[in-house]
Amino acid sequence: MIGIARGLKIRCVAGGHVEGTVLIGGQSFRVMGTAKDALAQFKDKIIGTSRKGSIHDVILRKLINDCGLGDSIKIKNFDWADFILDAMMDGEVDGACGTPPLAVLAARQGAKIILPPCKTWPFNPSYGIIATERLILESPCLLEDFLNLHEDACNLLREHPEEAARRVHSVMKIIDENFAREVFRVSPKYCASLPDEYIDCTMAFLPALQEMGYLARDLTKEEVFYTKAIEKVHKGRHHYDSQ
Numbered sequence: 001m002i003g004i005a006r007g008l009k010i011r012c013v014a015g016g017h018v019e020g021t022v023l024i025g026g027q028s029f030r031v032m033g034t035a036k037d038a039l040a041q042f043k044d045k046i047i048g049t050s051r052k053g054s055i056h057d058v059i060l061r062k063l064i065n066d067c068g069l070g071d072s073i074k075i076k077n078f079d080w081a082d083f084i085l086d087a088m089m090d091g092e093v094d095g096a097c098g099t100p101p102l103a104v105l106a107a108r109q110g111a112k113i114i115l116p117p118c119k120t121w122p123f124n125p126s127y128g129i130i131a132t133e134r135l136i137l138e139s140p141c142l143l144e145d146f147l148n149l150h151e152d153a154c155n156l157l158r159e160h161p162e163e164a165a166r167r168v169h170s171v172m173k174i175i176d177e178n179f180a181r182e183v184f185r186v187s188p189k190y191c192a193s194l195p196d197e198y199i200d201c202t203m204a205f206l207p208a209l210q211e212m213g214y215l216a217r218d219l220t221k222e223e224v225f226y227t228k229a230i231e232k233v234h235k236g237r238h239h240y241d242s243q
Helices: 035-040 055-066 081-089 100-107 133-138 140-159 161-171 177-186 196-203 205-211 228-233
Strands: 010-018 022-025 045-050 073-078 095-098 112-115 125-132
Touching: 010 133, 010 140, 010 196, 010 228, 022 035, 022 100, 035 055, 035 112, 045 055, 045 081, 055 073, 055 095, 055 205, 073 081, 081 095, 081 100, 095 100, 100 112, 100 177, 125 133, 125 140, 125 196, 133 140, 140 161, 140 228, 161 177, 196 205
Parallel strands: 045 073, 045 095
Antiparallel strands: 010 125, 022 095, 022 112
16 A cells, blocks of 8 residues: 555555464463453553564554553564564563464474464455456456466365475475464464455555555555456455364
């Protein structure tokens, strides 16, 4: 959305994953059922997250403000997610807000998820498929062919995570199967469709992005999303809540 507001000729043509933002704390932190209770543990402390304008940064800042904790929690942004865990282990930050892979790596160092993804911001978009308007207009068949493959991949991740983990390892040897399997377990909501819930939650970021100075103007759903292609590929109800 930031890119579109700045003139990039792109639109979101498919979904992929929701609820991929997690809040992480050390052993002294408790697992909580609400964002307010989880974040209250960080009063006068520092939370590390990815660079400003990223999905994790925006979600974290909005949650802190919505919970009335804006003056008591400091956020430290990092250009690379790898540095967040290092900073947490070194005591530079007290917790982290980031991806499921970050959560799994942190857990291996003794930290834990203190707010489940579904409680952080229900149905928040984790990733989707972006296409240029040129591709949408000039190569609709190519786009649909790609989205069919994307649909198959989402189904594999959701329905056969063990097989997906094996395939991930076969392509990227550096990622072992157990790690991939744990990542899928932390946040398993994969689907290619663009239901109203996905679109509405995405558009709900607009006020936050504007308040934080990341967006200079409003955007319409039509500027952000193109749904006709995925509606041909993925018919019927979405599968984000089917695990």
